[in-house]
Amino acid sequence: GGSLAEYLLDVTNPDFTEAAQIEVILSAWKSNALEDHIGVEPPHIDAELPRTLARRSVGTQFAILLKRLAKMTLRDPTLYSARWAFALLACTVFAVTYFRARERxxxxxxxxxxxxxxxxxxxxxxxxxxxxxxxSDFHVYLKEVRNGQYGPVAYMFAQKAIMVPCLLGLSLFALLPLYAVVGYSWQGALGIWLAHAAVMLFSECLAQLLAVCFGHFLIGMVAYVGISFVLYLHCGTLVDVSSVVLPLRWIHHVDPWNLGLRAMVRFDFEHQVFQGFGGHGELCGRAPRLCLGRDGADVLDNLGFALSGFSADVHPWANIGRVVGLALALTAVQYVVVVRAR
Known part of the structure; x- marks a missing residue:
């Protein structure tokens, strides 16, 4: 049941075979076996070499990878469906916790x-x-791309084509409890949804980038958690930007969580009217009761004493564009890493 190499090793190794037997085998070997064929015309074989297969186009590669990734997404709940369920459940808990926020x-x-x-x-x-x-998918990619099965362009486009609609679904599941329990502006629902999805897009692109930057995925996980905590810290609700030291203040201005949140708040508040203010603040009562204004725009302008990053001057669609731009920048870096890793 052994291989030919193992058999030859057994019969020619003095540790396993007698020296006399080995000498007989070696002396029987014809030393000039190759010399007998020098100058001899090789026999003609009437056969054609197999044709080299042409590489598939990028579009065909994209279609094949898209189909494979779609099957993987359906079969593995870790990618999206489990997160949809988590977002729905978690945001339901949050909405019930903030139930009184339905009162304007x-x-x-x-x-x-x-x-x-x-x-x-x-x-x-x-x-x-x-x-x-x-x-894990990246390590599979490395093997397949080195075998010439497809290129990095098709791989990246297929990955993003699956990711974008799934993230839109993730944002939808996260926002449904907020609208059902607390109630946010239906006039600004589209903008709130897209702003939320833009933040999800950035987070997913960051996760994909960190997955290909490190040899072990645990290092990427640690880096992701650390970056996310920094983004949460600078999103505009925990720390006043004016109190942040200058060397770190730039984070506040490029933080996708901050940009997305300001856009969502602007979309919601511009259509809201808050009770308890009156026409000129006569219903506010004595301090220290919070008294910000009646219309949503006035509330945002007067909110600066507590949350300096919010105002009615925010351009929500521009903020969404900036977040998407940051996500595309991460995708470009991921592409460079993927190409260099081939």
Whole structure:
């Protein structure tokens, strides 16, 4: 049951065979076996060499990879379906906890903002679990791309084509409890949804990048958690930007959580009227009761004493564009890493 190499080793190794037997075998070997064929015309074989297969186009590679990734997404709940369920359950708990925020009164202005933070913060942190999946997929990619099965362009496009609609679904599941329990602006629902999805897109692109940057996925997970905590710290609800030291203040201005949250708040508040203010603040009562304004725009402008990053001058669609731009920048870096790793 052994191989030919093992058999030859057995019969020619003095540790296993007698020296006399080995000498007989070696002396029987014809030393000039190759010399007998020098100058002899090789026999003609009437056969054609197999044709070299042409490489498939990028579009065909993309279609094949898209189909494979779609099957993997359906079969592995870790990628998206489990996170959809988590987002729905977690945000339901958050919405019930902030149930009183459904009252459009002065005291519930800040709780409405914090609920929006939790709505994308919890699902964003859950992206850490898929780094292991993306890391495993990247190692498969390295083997297949080195065998010439497809190129990095098709791989990246297929990955993003599956990711974008699934993230839109993730944002939808996260926002449904907020609208069902607390109630946010239906006029700004599209903008809130897209702003939320933009933050999810950035988080997913960050997870994909960290999955290919490190040899072990656990290092990528640790890096993701650390970066996410920094983004949460600078999102505009915990620390006043004016109190942040200058060397770190730039984080506040490029923080996708901050940009996305300000866009979501702007979309919601511009259509809201908050009770308890009156026409000129006569219903506010004595300090220290919170008294910010009647219309949503006035509330945002007067909110600066507590949350300096919020105002009615925010351009929500521009903020969404910036978040998407940051996600594309991460994708570009991921592409460079993927190409160099071939």
């Amino acid at each position: 009164v002065q005291s519930q202005v800040i709780p409405r903002i914090f609920l929006l933070v939790w709505s994308f913060g919890a699902p964003a942190f859950m992206s850490v679990v898929v780094i292991a999946v993306y890391s």
